[in-house]
Amino acid sequence: MGLPCGTHNYTYAQDMAIMRTKTHWALLIALLVLLFTFPLYGGGYWLGVANLIGITLIAAIGLNILLGYCGQLSIGHAGFIAVGAYTTAVLTNVFHLPFLVGLIAAGFIAGFIGLIFGIPSLRVKGFYLAIATIAAQFIIIWVINHLGITGGFMGIAVPQASIGGFVFDSEAKMFYLIMVIAVLCTFFAKNLARTRIGRAFVAVRDNDLAAEVMGVNLFYYKLLAFFIGCFLAGIAGALLAHWIGFMNTEQFTLSESILYIGMIIIGGLGTALGPIVGVIFIRLLQQVLTTIVLPLVEAAFPALPAGFTSGINPILFGVIIVLFLVLEPRGIAHRWTLFKAAYRLWPFSY
């Protein structure tokens, strides 16, 4: 990691530290304080958006581990999120088990299902693996629709999350639950990248043949990547189920899977910051276009037929994504890295 001018590492612990200077710690503490006091100044709608961002972030971190670190292209992530969502829905609604049991089970069952669909990764990779994971998306949704216990096509209600006697029955309470889990997942992903497992993932991504020659067990690490990625997707799905309150398979479409890939690409593949900025960028863009930009344009031209702005939303969304990929294909995280390097050296250029 680039360090501020004049800061050097003299010990191994300093070299490995995530928060290296007092400024880093101060900024992190300030960010956490701002984050956990957000319910005090955010309204119901923006709390809802923050909750959606937190849930999406957990799933995106899982996909980043799978695709960004290990290089396994998966276009079925929404299917694994659905597994987690329906697992907790069935366990809490039908079997009346506690929320925590549903949450953990959602992660493990989604991870196990991910293991099954990760098996082809030993033989195929790249676009061929992508097709296998698209199959996962459709198979999972078909199974959910045809199982009676999940409510089938009609869907299933999900009770509010509760731990002990404490019920998460408001947006603010769900915010704290989701953000604590999201922060833990971010910390986990950041540290995973620095472990033996993380380095093995990167080796598999960069050149799986060379990694195998070096002694990295490809099958083990690829399956582990699928398990971890899908485990986090299951956790996100469980939180999504308890946040929305009603599950229907139309909430987990192929376009959602593709959107998740778009988020981590725009954020920056294979970085800890990438999923965070990518998710925030995409979700905020969706909300800002829908609730601020379009109503403003609609109000600015009252003489035009009502609803004329409906086409602007997908056009603007698509244009912004395309411009982004053309001008900064390595993601926002890379642009942030360049910016940090530039302001640390300013006014010098190198």
Next chain:
Amino acid sequence: MKGKRFLIVVGVLLLALTFAALPFIGACAPAPTAPTAPTAPTAPTAPKPEDQPLKYGMSICMTGVAAEKGSPMGHGKLDAIKYINDELGGVDGHPIIADWYDNAYNAAKAATIVKKLMDDGALFFTTNSSAMMSASMAIANSAGFSGIASFSSPPCTNPPMHIYAQMPDYGDDFAAFANYYMANIWKGTGKPKMALEILNNSTGYGARDAATCLADSLGIEIVATEEHTATTISEMDAMTRIKALKPDVLFISSTPAPTAVVIKNAYELGMYPGIVIGCAHASYTKALIDIAGAKVVEGVYGVFPTVNWGDDVPGMAKMTEYCQKYHARDYGNMDYITSWAEALIGAQILKLAVENCGYDALAKGDAAAWACVEKNGIQKLDYDVQGLHGPVKYTPGDNRLDKSVRVFVIKNGVITPVTGWIEAPRIPYEKYPDKFPWAVPK
């Protein structure tokens, strides 16, 4: 470094000049005027109704995979709001603000949009898709924020809470047709045998679930349930199996193209004419006749919850005028009728709420206002919707506002009504908690 020093110097100079100029700027201020004698206070004027708008929340699938239905529906309700404001003077003089957002048929967006509508102070909200209402209803129900789904599914209104269905769903189609069949067509003894051909999604499963609940009480024996996909090109295998069971009636809950395939296969197997065929409203449109051919579908029954374009009903003229003026491409689209009617119902709800609660109770758009709108608006509805679909009336314990459909038959290639509005009975899903867990109150 030189540039930075230059900027600092210029900045300091500008700051110094600003401070130095302050006394001169103050000298340019206008001289204070002498205080005038206080005048007698005037009586406060009552606020005019046109300055007291009512917010009508809408979550519409204007874009996304359901835009084919959502877009004309959005146009219909927005045009109706324009008509109500421009020509009817709003609701008792209060203009309606259409507080709408595009959910793009995305469940996560729909969930945030319902929160936005609550924050905006909307008095209730509507959706035009059962999937989007499913994503919104838990949030709305827990906040006491009433919603109306133009197209709904049984989980939206069972158990009855704060979500209401504008029109009958696919289960109600089955119930209405089965009732009509038993009362007017079946002349035999004992139980008639019915086979179901259903689309493999909620359109088909709604009919299947209703049949599960009602068949026994109606005195019908369901002998077969066959599924098909939306892209099927032959149902010969399924129809051959059904033919072997010698059914008296076949009910099809699907979309036009697969329905045409099923009826053609029944015709080719010699089953039809012979058995009675009934269709749910999703397929019973002119498209069915065009695809299957008038000769094949002659005598096929069907149910539909709205009138047709051009029918002689009070609301048709204005709706046609606005549609052709602002969204001419939507003319002929039944979904436009559905959502125009929805806006009329919404206006009626607001009218009742204003009359029964007063504007002040609704002004804040908070939980108290929502409760007023629900108890004194929605639950006091008894409105004919200007004849555009069945009358809407709230019945305690049944959150379907319009429970009526009309039965039609195809005669000489034309869909011809054979009944007036007939009511579909409420389907007791809660009696089968193992099969329908969503119907059990929590």
